[in-house]
Amino acid sequence: MNFLDKYIISLIQLVTLLMLSPAFTNLFQENVAMYLLLVLIISIGNFFLEAQFNRQQEDHKKKAKTMGVFTIPLNTVIVAVFVLFIF
Amino acid sequence: MGMLKKSFAMLMVTVLLVVTFGQTSFAAQGSSDHELSSEDVALAEAIENSVEFDIENEELVITDDSALKEAARDHSSVNYGEIRSGFNHFNAIIAGEKGDSTKQELEQLMVGAATEAQGENDGIGTMSTCSNALSILGFGHTTSLATAAVILGVSGPVALAVATGMGLVYTGGQLMCP
Numbered sequence: 001m002n003f004l005d006k007y008i009i010s011l012i013q014l015v016t017l018l019m020l021s022p023a024f025t026n027l028f029q030e031n032v033a034m035y036l037l038l039v040l041i042i043s044i045g046n047f048f049l050e051a052q053f054n055r056q057q058e059d060h061k062k063k064a065k066t067m068g069v070f071t072i073p074l075n076t077v078i079v080a081v082f083v084l085f086i087f
Numbered sequence: 088m089g090m091l092k093k094s095f096a097m098l099m100v101t102v103l104l105v106v107t108f109g110q111t112s113f114a115a116q117g118s119s120d121h122e123l124s125s126e127d128v129a130l131a132e133a134i135e136n137s138v139e140f141d142i143e144n145e146e147l148v149i150t151d152d153s154a155l156k157e158a159a160r161d162h163s164s165v166n167y168g169e170i171r172s173g174f175n176h177f178n179a180i181i182a183g184e185k186g187d188s189t190k191q192e193l194e195q196l197m198v199g200a201a202t203e204a205q206g207e208n209d210g211i212g213t214m215s216t217c218s219n220a221l222s223i224l225g226f227g228h229t230t231s232l233a234t235a236a237v238i239l240g241v242s243g244p245v246a247l248a249v250a251t252g253m254g255l256v257y258t259g260g261q262l263m264c265p
Contacts, residue, residue: 037260044256045232048249052239074231078224085220086264 006054009067010046013075017042024087031087038082042075126162133158138174146178217264225257 004011017039022028025035049070053063123131137151137158149155149171159167179185180193229250236246 033263034260037256037263040256041228041253041260044249044252045228048232048245049235049239052236052241055241056239070235074228078228081220081224086217 007047007050008060009064009071010043010050013046013071014039014043024083034082034086038079042078045074046071130158130162130165134170145181147174149174218261221257221261221264225254225260229253229257 021035021039025032049067050063053067056063133154137149137154139148139150140146141148155170156167159165159170177193180189183190232253233246233250236242236249
């Protein structure tokens with residue numbers, strides 16, 4: 001429960017990626033390895049950043065706001081590059 | 088803060104537009120691809136090995152009739168007679184019996200197919216696109232994370248481990264490129 005509390009933003013993004021996986025991989029028939037790579041890349045970055053934000057002992061609201069500004073544009077660009085050039 | 092919000096909104100809209108139109112063109116490109124079964128491939132190989140194009144007379148000539156018959160027998164939906172009539176039809180078009188426009192269409196189709204096959208044989212375009220994209224993305228992503236780490240005051244083994252891990256993942260990804 002403590003883990004869920006500490007890494008809620010990373011987990012939400014991870015679950016979103018897992019929910020989108022059947023659509024991106026054509027029901028796990030194409031690009032499965034590359035999609036796993038995408039999930040891994042995004043998750044490593046998210047968990048690393050969230051761990052650092054947790055170290056700063058900021059409250060949830062402020063953490064969510066700052067982390068959103070960092071991760072959402074970055075992760076959107078990563079997904080766009082994968083969709084356009086790799087899948 | 089207002090400027091930051093505007094820039095963020097612009098970035099999101101641009102990326103979403105690019106992704107949306109990119110997906111549409113990908114779907115259109117994918118719809119023209121045909122899935123060949125193993126018996127189709129076997130028949131195509133048999134035709135390639137047993138038929139030659141006679142340049143002087145400008146017609147297809149069957150050099151190994153028995154191999155072609157055998158390949159046609161193994162195929163579930165095409166028979167030998169259909170293959171022969173296909174060749175005759177092809178030769179008639181090339182000879183100009185079906186009209187000049189039909190001949191030109193067939194020639195354009197052949198040139199297009201040859202160009203496409205050449206592109207597929209090269210394989211360099213796909214490979215370099217995938218690995219180039221991952222290289223540039225890896226550089227950008229790692230730099231962004233390193234910048235964030237500096238802003239948040241992270242240093243030492245944690246930052247080193249994450250940077251190394253990211254590099255490893257991107258390198259592994261490049262090895263997986265088709």
